[in-house]
Amino acid sequence: MSDAVQHTAAEVRAAADALKQALDRHLEAIERREAAADDSPEADTEVFTAFNEVAAAGEVYDELLYEVYDEVTPFEVPVTDGGAVYQGPEDPDFLSVFMRRDYAVTEPRRLMAQARRIAELDPESVGTEEEAPEETEAAAGHSLRAALGVLFGEFEPDEIASRHAEFGLEEGDATLWVTAGEEPEEPGEWLSTPFRTADPERIICRFDISEAFDEDDIGTGR
Numbered sequence: 001m002s003d004a005v006q007h008t009a010a011e012v013r014a015a016a017d018a019l020k021q022a023l024d025r026h027l028e029a030i031e032r033r034e035a036a037a038d039d040s041p042e043a044d045t046e047v048f049t050a051f052n053e054v055a056a057a058g059e060v061y062d063e064l065l066y067e068v069y070d071e072v073t074p075f076e077v078p079v080t081d082g083g084a085v086y087q088g089p090e091d092p093d094f095l096s097v098f099m100r101r102d103y104a105v106t107e108p109r110r111l112m113a114q115a116r117r118i119a120e121l122d123p124e125s126v127g128t129e130e131e132a133p134e135e136t137e138a139a140a141g142h143s144l145r146a147a148l149g150v151l152f153g154e155f156e157p158d159e160i161a162s163r164h165a166e167f168g169l170e171e172g173d174a175t176l177w178v179t180a181g182e183e184p185e186e187p188g189e190w191l192s193t194p195f196r197t198a199d200p201e202r203i204i205c206r207f208d209i210s211e212a213f214d215e216d217d218i219g220t221g222r
Contacts, residue, residue, distance in 0.1 A: 012068050015061040022057040026050035048086040088202035092180035098198045099176045101161060107168030108144055114167050115147035118154050174209040 029050040033043040062073045105111060151167060152160065164171055179202040190197065 007064055007067050009068060012061070012064045015057070015064045019054070019057040019061045022050070022054045026054050044086065044090055051086075086201060086203065088180035088199075088204070089182070092204070094181050094184050095204065096179050096181055096197060097176065098179065098195060099157070099174075101157065101174040102172030103164060103169040104172060105144065105168060106170045110166075110168035111151065112144065112147040115150040118150055171209075173211075176207045178204045178206065180204050 026047070029047045033047055036043070058073065058075075065071050065073065155163075160167065160169070161171070161174075177198060179197070179199060181197070181202070
């Protein structure tokens with residue numbers, strides 16, 4: 001006999017009821033804030049706390065529904081990173097977008113060959129003030145570091161993502177954060193430390209890609 005806990009239909013029903021109650025609390029928090037025309041941080045905190053409660057209740061219900069009935073819900077409720085409560089402005093005047101994409105270099109020879117081809121076709125576009133174009137072209141065919149510099153200097157991140165296999169790369173996890181700010185910084189002010197303002201409590205929305213979401217382990221697989 002398996003030692004795994006066997007959940008019941010009654011637990012699924014209880015989780016569904018808990019989700020309904022969380023939805024009610026979320027809507028009530030929004031209605032209270034709007035009725036009182038309350039733009040205070042406390043009112044926003046109440047709404048986002050209720051939002052995260054909906055997300056947590058929805059996850060429990062989804063997992064139990066899948067385990068007991070082999071069914072899933074048709075929606076996902078995103079949560080802020082680490083369950084952090086949103087502390088930014090309700091009507092932000094500007095926003096910042098933070099992106100990370102990981103790649104494994106699976107075919108270094110292919111990558112260097114592609115970089116050398118780019119350098120040969122347009123040598124002026126890959127040279128630097130310190131390095132002559134012909135030096136960059138030669139380095140691109142023998143150095144991974146130089147080849148990556150040529151590749152990412154020539155193509156936009158989205159094009160590399162769509163053509164990664166062509167460049168000898170394998171996609172890993174990826175995430176994109178859209179965060180709210182108070183006011184724009186002066187041009188060039190944040191370039192030395194571009195990610196210092198990536199605050200989980202200011203995330204308006206985020207989008208994650210990971211093979212972990214596709215695993216068939218209990219509690220995560222779908």
